[in-house]
Amino acid sequence: MKNEELIAKMKAIVQPYVQDEGAFNELSEETTFVGDLKINSANLVDIILDVEDEFDIRIDNEEMEQMLSVKAAMAIVNSKIAT
Numbered sequence: 001m002k003n004e005e006l007i008a009k010m011k012a013i014v015q016p017y018v019q020d021e022g023a024f025n026e027l028s029e030e031t032t033f034v035g036d037l038k039i040n041s042a043n044l045v046d047i048i049l050d051v052e053d054e055f056d057i058r059i060d061n062e063e064m065e066q067m068l069s070v071k072a073a074m075a076i077v078n079s080k081i082a083t
Helices: 003-017 021-025 041-055 061-066 070-081
Strands: none
16 A cells, blocks of 8 residues: 555544644654644544554554554554555
8 A cells, every 4th residue: 555545544544533733734654643643542542443444454452552653553554454
């Protein structure tokens, strides 16, 4: 899957949980969920569940702990859908 397509899907998934619209409008691979978008930890779990549903994958606890930025989330999704 192309990065642009993956970023577009990630934007759609995180949008309902974003607390900082300015940062959301500038979303890139380097954007962090908690620091930049001001998403709380409970909503971060919701995002992970939404990512699992969207891409029909399962993310284990170790991967969840690493999924703190758009770039990390994209890497995890790409590794799951490549297999």
